[in-house]
Amino acid sequence: EYRFNLLSFKALGGLYTTARVICDQFGIDLHTIASLKQLRQEIGKHLQSTPVTVITASDGNHGRGIAWTCNRLGLPCVVYLPKGTVTSRVDNIAMFGAKAIVTKLNYDETVQHAFDVAAKDTDRYVIIQDVDTDDYQQIPLYIMRGYAQIAKEVVQQLNDNSYNMPTHVVLQVGVGAFASSICAYFQNFFGASGKMPKIITLEPMKAAPMYATARCNEDELKSVGGDLDSMMAGLACGVLTKIGGYILNDFATAYVRAQDFISKDAIRILANPMGGDRKILSGESGGVGVGLMFHVMTKEKYRDFRKRMQLNQDSTVLVINTEGITDPVNWNKIIKESSSKL
Numbered sequence: 001e002y003r004f005n006l007l008s009f010k011a012l013g014g015l016y017t018t019a020r021v022i023c024d025q026f027g028i029d030l031h032t033i034a035s036l037k038q039l040r041q042e043i044g045k046h047l048q049s050t051p052v053t054v055i056t057a058s059d060g061n062h063g064r065g066i067a068w069t070c071n072r073l074g075l076p077c078v079v080y081l082p083k084g085t086v087t088s089r090v091d092n093i094a095m096f097g098a099k100a101i102v103t104k105l106n107y108d109e110t111v112q113h114a115f116d117v118a119a120k121d122t123d124r125y126v127i128i129q130d131v132d133t134d135d136y137q138q139i140p141l142y143i144m145r146g147y148a149q150i151a152k153e154v155v156q157q158l159n160d161n162s163y164n165m166p167t168h169v170v171l172q173v174g175v176g177a178f179a180s181s182i183c184a185y186f187q188n189f190f191g192a193s194g195k196m197p198k199i200i201t202l203e204p205m206k207a208a209p210m211y212a213t214a215r216c217n218e219d220e221l222k223s224v225g226g227d228l229d230s231m232m233a234g235l236a237c238g239v240l241t242k243i244g245g246y247i248l249n250d251f252a253t254a255y256v257r258a259q260d261f262i263s264k265d266a267i268r269i270l271a272n273p274m275g276g277d278r279k280i281l282s283g284e285s286g287g288v289g290v291g292l293m294f295h296v297m298t299k300e301k302y303r304d305f306r307k308r309m310q311l312n313q314d315s316t317v318l319v320i321n322t323e324g325i326t327d328p329v330n331w332n333k334i335i336k337e338s339s340s341k342l
Helices: 011-026 036-047 061-073 087-094 107-120 138-160 177-193 209-216 242-251 260-271 288-298 300-309 328-336
Strands: 053-057 077-081 099-102 125-127 168-172 198-204 254-258 317-319
Touching (some): 011 036, 011 061, 053 107, 061 087, 077 087, 077 107, 087 099, 107 125, 168 288, 177 198, 177 242, 198 288, 209 242, 209 254, 254 288, 260 288, 260 328, 288 300
Parallel strands (some): 053 077, 077 099, 168 317, 198 254
């Protein structure tokens, strides 16, 4: 995602959602707004009499997208981050004027903390979060709608370049908003034709609530607790958004957990292309699907999985790189490491 120079797709959901929510609160007709500059001016008129602060919780990319959005719209912003968040991700949020606060909590606890803060003064605080609750569903839906733009553009670019449509799609989960938005778009686009690609969800080994849900083979979504420790910080979530989780539970074909070395291999593969392929600078959560497919397609122990998923020379696999380098120190360390697994 290059259009906002944020090294992540997250602003697609954050900008669309924040604009809608703030316009609804201030009675601004968004359809009459022609530019971000005009929207900022209209919002500024209302902020003089009705101060509003946007709050969110994030492991980095979502918070960066919200901070960038608020900077463009002239809105105060507070972003809560989980313990262990690296300095570069904090700085990437603070550079847009947002207040970035690292908690002593894991990701899911940090999200709850943000909700608790917002609930103390609902007139002042507006929370923009991609996790839903029983009484908080519209905003996560807005965010998912923004993310669906990615799938729309993928289909358009494949058509424009006469490429084959995917037979398989690998989607990183996290809380599930991104993965379910892409899955839902493809189901709507391909479903009637019977050519819906097989969806493979991907999560870190210790932060895999979608995998846990699928294993139980029940209608109820599962969560996982603990430190959710993973190098793939953007995917280290233990609680699914309900809307997204149910979409993935209904329409995904396979649910996979991956250890961190899969992500490391993906980073090295993408940074060292073969032939005329383009070099891609991917973050830990970004290109992990490439690492997964490398191991699945080259290791004998995954032969049965390949057969069951019909992964072969006739397959077209779509992998979406969801982030660039957001932790330069770790990225450089990974690139310098040799890999016995490759």
